[in-house]
Amino acid sequence: MRSKVIIVIGAVLIAYVLGTQANGGKKRRGKQPETVRQQAERLWKEPESRKARKNAAKKLGKAARAASKKAAKYTKSLTK
Template sequence: MNRNVLVVGGTAVAAYVLGTRANRPTLAEHPETLRHQVERLWRDPQAKKRRAKFRKQRAKDARAAKKALQKQTAKARKTLGKQAESARKNVAKQTDRATKKVRSAIAA
């Protein structure tokens, strides 16, 4: 009976050890480290083309945004310029009216 327990126990330990080692990846199966994978992907010609295309598209988007911003800025400057001129004229009119009232009050 003791012998049977030892045989079954030994078989269980051996099966456990072999089972855990069977699931372990070895270096031979995965020789590439993460750094090597990144370098390989960075040097990939298709990836280079995609990065260049992405850069060109972003540059095109930046130019379009710059042009739209310049257009809106010019429009705002024109509108604000008109409003500023109108405000200046109104202030000048009010100043002239006030000056006339003061002069007429002094003359009276």
């Protein structure tokens, strides 16, 4: 049991060292990473996403109208 714990701790340390060296040991300077808010704004303003939202709204509207018609037809059949 003790040897398994030592092996696990060794594996964790090796993974940590390799992970820190993969970054080159350098801290990023200059350009700051984009925040989630900035990413969301950028995606919201993109022409492709605007087009996709517009198409989705059209499809949703059509589906809502069709469902409304079916519901009206169904309720009419119940009242007869």
